[in-house]
Amino acid sequence: MPIRQFQAQRMVAPRQFKPIENKPVVIEIGAGKGKHALLFAQQYPDTTLYAIERTREKFDAMQKQATLTPNSHFHPIHADALPWITHALYPKQVSTFYILYPNPEPHNSAQRWLNMPFFEFLLSRLVEGGQIILASNIVDYIAEAEQQLLQVWKLPYEKQTIASDSSRTHFEVKYLARGELCQQLVMTKPQHYTTRFDDFMPLNGVNP
Template sequence: MIMPIRQFQAQRMHAPRDFQAISNEPICVEIGAGKGKHALLFSGQNPNKKLIAVERTREKFLAMQKQHGIEGQSNFQPVHADALPWVVHALFPAQIEQFFILYPNPEPHNPAQRWLNMPFFEFLISRLQAGGSITLASNIPEYIEEAQKQLIDVWKLPFVKEVIPATSARTHFEIKYLERGELCQQLIITKPENYTTRFDDFQPLHGVNQKNATEVKAD
């Protein structure tokens, strides 16, 4: 299944600063984890699952790291990095059990940077196990509607849309939006068996520099 969208140039991604490789084992990943409220809650409630929480903003990452130091979950790892290059350099094909993308920047002035509009989304799918899921949450109905359309028209992925209950408190944003009475929704996206992407054989770059990375080709 080749997607009708230009191909993401994974081999051109520079490794994040202070990049550290991870082992090829089933894990969950939260992208844009903020101060880590959901990540710490999830890892505490799911001791048999390993979660890596990626946050780009230094202040938020440090807050997450500090709270993790207090709570001490052994199955949780915070990472300070931009998510796109980290995913390319760190993750193996079909490795991830669950991705969480909770209340991402809606990019009102740059729709091409919304998650399901980016060529990178195909690479993200390639890292997901068959039967694995991506949870995408937003308080913006138009964002969810657009993502739904992309799932149907472009990515051909099954999903379930859910209204997030008013009692939910997974992230600081979620608490704020629900207290204001806003409609918060999420899409639970599932990767079917035999779903293919153009990156299924693309191995992680593990921090190689760009000169060497350009020699790595995806099918």
């Protein structure tokens, strides 16, 4: 399906937004209660991770757990991902985006990640050789995303079956316990891959 251009300059900054430094980062979008983010922060304590969660209850749970094991490189963010990323991130700053079990948007396919104009902006923030990891328990969601990768975004990727004993998120634990097939697409940004946002600098909280 055709993708219109994302209107980055129209994004209003999240409340209490704070700019970040232009240093290498990992981003988790829709981090929930932070199970994966906290495990990642423990495994890679020197890697700067921003874990974004929109829902207040889930964010509060993640933040509470983060205070129990302090790590100056781990930053829980309470915000909608699109405006936060537009205002905060620099071109080619992110080594990995994690999007684990996003809302499949059954009634609005245009809101699925690879169908959104915003996905082009996301790619502009990714370093060359960087990866986007998208996981889902919905076979049709993965299949549609594959088609978009091939036809629209022209990105190399690997489709992987997630091991039955994996436990990165609460959703993953639940789905695997029910015997559901969980899969992920590991997308890689090639060298010299270009987007229309490669020179777009972060808005840094300045609203239009």
